[in-house]
Amino acid sequence: AQSVTQPDIHITVSEGASLELRCNYSYGATPYLFWYVQSPGQGLQLLLKYFSGDTLVQGIKGFEAEFKRSQSSFNLRKPSVHWSDAAEYFCAASGTYKYIFGTGTRLKVLA
């Protein structure tokens, strides 16, 4: 069955520290991959996406993600976290027309 797994439900980091959010997928073929961020009571904002080509993808707000086919992973990274990055992060995969979402990772940033 197709699935997207975000192993970390909660992550807490100090402001200025580096961040890595994990995402693993199970799919018949290489899906299109997305990372979204959601602030409380808000909709989803696209951070970055991977369709093909360069496996290191740059996104908005200083985020990047690396697609690793061998590990079926698409981890999100940021070198220095800001307090405003506190939010819920969702990884999603699409191969046909439907999205499969991960369960989300809630990021807390300590001042």
Added chain:
Amino acid sequence: GAVVSQHPSRVICKSGTSVKIECRSLDFQATTMFWYRQFPKQSLMLMATSNEGSKATYEQGVEKDKFLINHASLTLSTLTVTSAHPEDSSFYICSADPVGSIYNEQFFGPGTRLTVL
């Protein structure tokens, strides 16, 4: 570009009434629109896929008669929650897949918070 709006952003209604939520693609046409439901601190759950001019396809476990979906044009889909009850209170998010898109990227609306008293 690729902006999706939802109206209303928040709605409070009494139990037993019906509520309509609109989803519009503002600067593109969308053959397919999607409706999601999100419970607090949970991920998005796909409720149905709506195609312009045809009946919506509902996910397993979603009541078709409770959640009526109409996709009358390439820029508008509506979700009507009929005879709403408190358990229908949730955050509803729509998304749209642009006509001609080859990557199946969905563009999301800002969501509608429904509270049923």
